[in-house]
Amino acid sequence: MPVAVVIDSTAYLPPELVQAHRLTVVPLTVVLNGAEGLEGVETQPADATLALSARRVSATTSRPAPEQFARTYRRLLDAGADGIV
Structure with missing residues (x-):
């Protein structure tokens, strides 16, 4: 390689x-309602988008x-x- x-x-x-x-x-790390997950592994990009558009959870990301x-x-x-x- x-x-x-x-x-x-x-x-x-x-x-x-x-x-x-x-x-x-x-x-990167995504935190939805305090539950942390790795993007593309434990959570998908659409998860944060859906959560934020529904305004039912807090969402943050971290590099x-x-x-x-x-x-x-x-x-x-x-x-x-x-x-x-």
């Missing part, structure tokens, strides 16, 4: 594009922690990536 490309989930790329180009997605990126970079380098963008 020459160069790995890492994005966060706010790129909102279609899964087919992510797979086709072997991109690595680091999810991925630097440690999440560091772990992802280390995993990719250990798997043979020559570089990371």
